[in-house]
C-alpha cells in the first residue's frame with residue numbers, strides 16, 4: 001500500500017509554482033500525496049516580482065524564453081489564447097497572471113492540493129520521526145516533506161535610514177509605495193533593475209520633473225543584444241567532468257574553457273570588460289553594438305546553467321576569487337535590460353530628467369537627505385527611495401520564518417550567501433545534519449547555485465528537485 005505523504009511548500013512564487021507543476025506531472029503523483037502551499041493572498045501564484053503593480057514594469061527576458069512548469073501552455077501560447085499581444089517584453093504583472101492561472105488550475109483539478117493564504121510563522125523539525133510541525137496563524141500541521149521557496153531576504157538598508165521620514169525602504173508594489181511621491185527632489189539609491197523600475201515609474205507614471213539615481217559604481221545592467229542561438233562546443237558537461245580532480249575543478253581551467261568557447265562563438269573577450277565607468281556612454285555603446293553584445297550575452301546565458309552546476313566544485317579560495325574578480329563582469333551581462341528601456345534611460349539622461357550619480361560615499365539625514373560623493377559633491381534630497389536589493393546574509397534577516405529556522409538550528413548560513421544545502425538542495429542543519437525531506441529552491445541556495453534566480457533556471461532546478469523527491473519516495 002502507498003503511504004500517505006503530506007507535503008508543505010512554503011512560498012507561492014516562481015519556485016513554488018514550478019515545483020507544484022513538476023510534482024503533479026510526475027508519474028509518481030497519486031491521491032496519497034497531499035500538497036499544502038502557503039503564501040499571502042496577494043503573493044500566491046505570483047511572488048513579489050510578478051505581483052499586481054504598474055504595467056510599466058517589464059520582464060527583462062523575451063516572452064519566448066519565459067515559460068514555466070511542465071505540460072502547460074508556454075507563456076507565448078497563453079498570451080495568444082488570452083487575447084494579449086505577444087510582445088517581446090510584457091509587463092511582469094501579466095507573467096504573474098499566467099503563473100497564478102497555472103497554479104490555481106492545478107489546485108482546482110486536484111482535491112489533494114490546497115492553497116493556504118497565510119504565511120508559515122514557525123517550523124520545527126523532529127529528527128526522531130523526521131517530521132515537521134508547521135505553525136500558520138492558529139493552525140498547526142504536521143508534514144512529512146517540506147519545500148522552502150521563500151525567495152529573497154529583506155531589503156538591505158546600507159545607510160541605516162529605515163526609520164527616517166521621507167525614506168522609502170521597500171518601494172514595491174510601486175503603485176502603492178511610490179503613489180504619493182510628488183516632489184522635485186527625488187533620489188533613488190541603487191542602479192540595478194529595481195532602480196530602473198523606480199525611474200521608469202516616476203518619470204512615466206508620476207510625471208515627476210527629474211530623478212537622481214545614486215550608487216557606488218553607477219553601473220547599470222547591460223542592454224540586451226540581439227538574441228542568438230548558441231550551441232556550446234567547449235563549455236560542456238563532458239569537458240568539465242574531465243577536468244574534475246578529487247571533486248574539485250580549478251577556476252583556472254574553467255576560465256580557459258570559457259575563453260575557448262568565446263573564441264569559438266566569435267565573441268571578442270574584451271567585450272566582457274567594456275565598461276568605462278561612464279554609465280551613459282556604456283549604455284550608448286551597448287545600444288550601438290547589439291549583435292556583438294547579444295552574442296556575448298547568449299554565450300553567458302547558455303553557459304550559466306552548466307556553470308551553476310559545476311560551481312559547487314570550485315575550492316573555497318577559487319570561489320572567493322571568482323566572486324571578487326569575475327562575477328561582476330558576468331552579472332552585468334546576465335540579466336540585461338530590454339533595448340526600449342535603455343533607449344528611455346538615455347533619452348531621459350540627455351533631457352536632464354535622469355541624473356546618474358556614482359561614487360556615493362555617504363547618505364545622512366538632517367532636515368533633508370544629504371548625499372555626498374567621493375568627488376566631494378553634495379545633493380540635497382527630500383524623498384529617498386531604496387532600490388539596493390536584498391540582503392544576502394541570513395543572519396542579518398533574523399525575522400519571520402528565517403529567524404525561526406535559524407533559532408531552531410534547522411538552517412545555517414552559507415559563507416557565500418543564503419543557507420547551507422547539499423548538492424541535491426537538501427537543507428544541511430547544524431544540529432541534525434542533512435535533512436533529506438527538506439528541499440530548498442530560490443535565492444536561499446545562492447551560495448551553492450550560481451546566478452540561478454531566473455525563471456528558466458528555477459524551473460529547471462525545480463524539475464531536478466522533484467525528480468529527486470520521487471526517487472527518494474521509492
Ligand SMILES: Cc1cc2nc3c(=O)[nH]c(=O)nc-3n(C[C@H](O)[C@H](O)[C@H](O)COP(=O)(O)OP(=O)(O)OC[C@H]3O[C@@H](n4cnc5c(N)ncnc54)[C@H](O)[C@@H]3O)c2cc1C
Pocket residue numbers: 010011012013014015016038039040043044046047048049050058059060061118119120121149150151152193194197400401441442443453454455456458
Ligand atoms: C523586481 C524584480 C524583477 C525581476 N524580473 C525578472 C525577469 O524579468 N525575468 C526573470 O527571469 N527573473 C526576474 N526576476 C527574478 C525573480 O526573483 C525570480 O524570477 C523569481 O521571482 C524568484 O522566485 P521565488 O519563488 O524563488 O521567490 P519569490 O518570487 O520571491 O517568492 C517567494 C514567496 O515566498 C513568500 N514567503 C516568504 N516568507 C514566507 C512564509 N513565512 N510563509 C509563506 N510564504 C512566504 C513570499 O511572500 C513570496 O511570495 C526579478 C526579480 C525582481 C525582484
